[in-house]
Amino acid sequence: MARSSNVVNSSSRPVTPPTKANAAAVTAVPASPVESTSTAESTAIIQVIERAALNPDVDIDKMERLLQMQERVMDRQAMMAYSAAMAAMQTELPSIEERGQTNNGCYATLEDIVDTVRPIMQKHGFAVSFRMQTQERGIQVTGVLMHKDGHREETSMLLPADMSGNKNAVQAFGSSTSYGKRYVLSALLNITTRGQDDNGNAAGGVRLVTPFQAGQIQRLISQCPATTQEWFSGKYGSAVQVPQADFDKLRASLTKRAVK
Numbered sequence: 001m002a003r004s005s006n007v008v009n010s011s012s013r014p015v016t017p018p019t020k021a022n023a024a025a026v027t028a029v030p031a032s033p034v035e036s037t038s039t040a041e042s043t044a045i046i047q048v049i050e051r052a053a054l055n056p057d058v059d060i061d062k063m064e065r066l067l068q069m070q071e072r073v074m075d076r077q078a079m080m081a082y083s084a085a086m087a088a089m090q091t092e093l094p095s096i097e098e099r100g101q102t103n104n105g106c107y108a109t110l111e112d113i114v115d116t117v118r119p120i121m122q123k124h125g126f127a128v129s130f131r132m133q134t135q136e137r138g139i140q141v142t143g144v145l146m147h148k149d150g151h152r153e154e155t156s157m158l159l160p161a162d163m164s165g166n167k168n169a170v171q172a173f174g175s176s177t178s179y180g181k182r183y184v185l186s187a188l189l190n191i192t193t194r195g196q197d198d199n200g201n202a203a204g205g206v207r208l209v210t211p212f213q214a215g216q217i218q219r220l221i222s223q224c225p226a227t228t229q230e231w232f233s234g235k236y237g238s239a240v241q242v243p244q245a246d247f248d249k250l251r252a253s254l255t256k257r258a259v260k
Contacts, residue, residue: 046070074150082151089124089189093117096193108193110182117189125149128188130181137233139173141180145188155215156222157184159238183240187215207244214239217247220254226259 016061018141091104096116100109121127125148133140138160146152185191190212209217221232232254236242242250 016168025133078147078149081149082153085124085147088094089120089126090122092123093189093191096191098193108182110178110185111196112181113185113191116248117185117191121189128185130184136175138238139176139180141177141184143181143184143188153188154185155184155219157187157214157218157239158233159240183211183214186211187218208240209242209244209247211240213247214245216251216253217242220251220258223258225256225257228254243250 033260035139045221049063049070068094094116096106096108098106098114099112127146127148129144129146131142131144132144135158138158140156140158142154142156144152144154151218156178159176161172163172167175192210221229221239224232
């Protein structure tokens, strides 16, 4: 007696009419080759770890190495996602108008910068935070740019207390903090303004480095020995006060002195 088969011939299956969900799935944009390769690599490692966890013969050391490998893959994925999002965001960041005024000139205010870049950063999965630390030589402002996939970049700037205009200690701290946030955020996002804020130095014929260049100098300074940092502080005060004419030579010198 022949047994009935439970296998259904694919050619005899009824055709399901397309729905909105199916149409959306068909028209979905495929992942990029880089994302597909990275995701496949991560999935493969996770499968290896799962099989190893079920194998009683696999020792702890091997498991730890597998977990470390997975962490490296995840870190690389996060960095790739950060770079791709940053490249896309750069095309949308506008130049910020300088609406703040002092007796020495105009500058882009922190409020204008934040209000302009916040929705663009949110669109591309970015957020920024700041840390302030009081040191003997001034106030260190550190900006941290974070991406939703986990990677982050940061840069710091050491500023003297702004005692101009008969400010008290609290006002001097607040003024330097606001100044540092402006330049650190501009360095992290490579923001430009309509006419660089040079705190009046242009009137004296001295053109200062851009916020992005100041960020480069500050990163190099942080990698140099203490003697170099003291020399730099005595000569320039801070990275944002470096003349544009000194930038190339100074960057080359600091690169050689930086501790690898």
